[in-house]
Amino acid sequence: xxxxxxxxxxxxxxxxxxxxxxxxxxxxxxxxxxxxxxxxxxxxxxxxxxxxxxxxxxxxxxxxxxxxxxxxxxxxxxxxxxxxxxxxxxxxxxxxxxxxxxxxxxxxxxxxxxxxxxxxxxxxxxxxxxxxxxxxxxxxxxxxxxxxxxxxxxxxxxxxxxxxxxxxxxxxxxxxxxxxxxxxxxxxxxxxxxxxxxxxxxxxxxxxxxxxxxxxxxxxxxxxxxxxxxxxxxxxxxxxxxxxxxxxxxxxxxxxxxxxxxxxxxxxxx
Amino acid sequence: xxxxxxxxxxxxxxxxxxxxxxxxxxxxxxxxxxxxxxxxxxxxxxxxxxxxxxxxxxxxxxxxxxxxxxxxxxxxxxxxxxxxxxxxxxxxxxxxxxxxxxxxxxxxxxxxxxxxxxxxxxxxxxxxxxxxxxxxxxxxxxxxxxxxxxxxxxxxxxxxxxxxxxxxxxxx
Numbered sequence: 001x002x003x004x005x006x007x008x009x010x011x012x013x014x015x016x017x018x019x020x021x022x023x024x025x026x027x028x029x030x031x032x033x034x035x036x037x038x039x040x041x042x043x044x045x046x047x048x049x050x051x052x053x054x055x056x057x058x059x060x061x062x063x064x065x066x067x068x069x070x071x072x073x074x075x076x077x078x079x080x081x082x083x084x085x086x087x088x089x090x091x092x093x094x095x096x097x098x099x100x101x102x103x104x105x106x107x108x109x110x111x112x113x114x115x116x117x118x119x120x121x122x123x124x125x126x127x128x129x130x131x132x133x134x135x136x137x138x139x140x141x142x143x144x145x146x147x148x149x150x151x152x153x154x155x156x157x158x159x160x161x162x163x164x165x166x167x168x169x170x171x172x173x174x175x176x177x178x179x180x181x182x183x184x185x186x187x188x189x190x191x192x193x194x195x196x197x198x199x200x201x202x203x204x205x206x207x208x209x210x211x212x213x214x215x216x217x218x219x220x221x222x223x224x225x226x227x228x229x230x231x232x233x234x235x236x237x238x239x240x241x242x243x244x245x246x247x248x249x250x251x252x253x254x255x256x257x258x259x260x261x262x263x264x265x266x267x268x269x270x
Numbered sequence: 271x272x273x274x275x276x277x278x279x280x281x282x283x284x285x286x287x288x289x290x291x292x293x294x295x296x297x298x299x300x301x302x303x304x305x306x307x308x309x310x311x312x313x314x315x316x317x318x319x320x321x322x323x324x325x326x327x328x329x330x331x332x333x334x335x336x337x338x339x340x341x342x343x344x345x346x347x348x349x350x351x352x353x354x355x356x357x358x359x360x361x362x363x364x365x366x367x368x369x370x371x372x373x374x375x376x377x378x379x380x381x382x383x384x385x386x387x388x389x390x391x392x393x394x395x396x397x398x399x400x401x402x403x404x405x406x407x408x409x410x411x412x413x414x415x416x417x418x419x420x421x422x423x424x425x426x427x428x429x430x431x432x433x434x435x436x437x438x439x440x441x442x
Contacts, residue, residue: 012322013322013325016322016326017350020325020346021350024333024344024346024347026343027346031342050338
C-alpha cells in the first residue's frame with residue numbers, strides 16, 4: 001500500500017499531464033460553434049485593448065497611404081454626386097437615410113488560416129449587430145459574426161462559412177460568393193444561371209437582396225468562367241476587389257429598416 | 271525554485287506571449303508558414319525544475335496565447351505535450367550529471383547537440399500543433415508543408431536568439 005502511494009506521488013506529474021491535456025482537448029473539440037463564439041467575444045474584451053494599441057502603431061506608418069485612399073474615394077463620390085439628376089438625388093437621399101454606415105478600424109486580421117476572422121474596434125455600443133455587412137472603400141470585406149460591447153468579430157469573405165449574394169453589374173442574374181481556402185485574393189461565385197452573359201473582366205457587385213449589404217458594393221472582377229458539373233449553372237472565379245490582408249478602415253452597413261424582410265422570410269420558413 | 275527565478279520566468283513568459291500574439295502570429299509566408307517561437311520558454315527549462323512545474327508553466331503559456339489568438343485549447347494542448355517530453359529529450363542529447371543543474375544552451379550542451387535538441391523539440395511541437403489545427407484532416411501535402419516550413423522558420427528564429435543571447439554572455 002505504501003509503495004503504491006509512493007508510486008502515485010512520484011508520478012503525480014503524469015496525472016497532471018493527463019488532466020491538463022484533457023482540459024485543452026475539451027477546449028479544442030468540446031466546444032460547439034455557439035461556445036466558440038462566446039470564447040471569441042470574451043477573449044476579445046481582453047485582447048481588444050492590446051490589439052488596438054498595436055493597430056495604433058501600424059496606423060502611424062500607414063497614414064499617408066490611407067490618406068491617399070480617402071482622397072481618391074472622396075473624388076469618386078463627388079463625381080457621382082455631380083452626375084446625379086435632381087430626382088435621382090431625392091430617391092438616393094431617401095435610400096441613404098434608411099441605410100447607414102459606421103466607420104470602424106480593423107485591429108486584428110488573419111488571412112493565413114482556413115477560417116479567418118477580423119476584429120474591429122466598434123461593437124454593440126455603436127449600433128453594430130451580428131449579420132451586418134462590412135465593406136471598405138475598395139469593396140466587400142465580410143459579415144459581422146459576433147458583436148461584443150466595444151469590439152466585434154467579422155467573418156470575412158476568406159472564411160469557409162461565408163456566402164454573399166452577388167450579381168454582375170448592370171444585370172439581375174445572381175449567385176453566391178464563397179471561398180474555398182488557399183489564395184486570399186480569389187473567391188468563387190457559384191449558382192449563376194447558365195444563360196447569364198458573363199465575360200472576363202466584368203465587375204461583380206452585391207445584390208442588396210438580403211439587406212446585409214446595400215446594392216452595388218463592388219466585390220471583384222471576373223477572372224475565369226467554367227460550367228459547373230450539373231451543367232445548369234456557371235462557376236465563376238472572382239478576383240476580389242478588396243485586399244483583405246491589408247485593411248485599415250472599414251464601413252459597417254447598419255440597417256435601420258425594421259427587419260421586415262427577415263421577418264417575412266422567417267414566416268415562410270415556418 | 272526561488273522567488274527571483276520565478277519572477278524572471280514570469281517576465282520571460284509575458285514577453286514571449288506578447289511577441290507571439292502581437293507580431294509573430296501575423297507572419298504568414300506563402301500563406302501558411304508561421305513561426306511559433308514561444309516554445310523557447312519550454313526549451314530553456316532547466317533540469318532542476320519539477321516536472322509538474324514545467325507542465326503548469328507550459329499549459330498556462332499556451333492558454334494565454336490561445337486567449338489572444340482565438341484558438342481555444344490549441345496552443346495549450348501542444349505546449350503541454352512538449353513540456354511532458356522536454357526532460358526526456360534533454361537526456362537524449364547530454365548525459366546528466368546528477369549534481370549538475372543543466373540549462374539547455376549551446377554552452378552547456380555543445381553547439382551541435384543543442385541544435386539537434388532545438389530541431390527535435392520544434393518538429394514534435396509543430397507536428398502536434400498543425401495536426402490538431404487541421405482536424406478534420408483533409409489535405410496531407412499541405413499539412414506536411416506547413417509542419418516542415420514552420421519548423422524551419424521557428425528553428426532559425428531560435429538559433430539566432432541563441433547566437434545573440436549567447437554572444438552577449440547573458441544567461442537566462
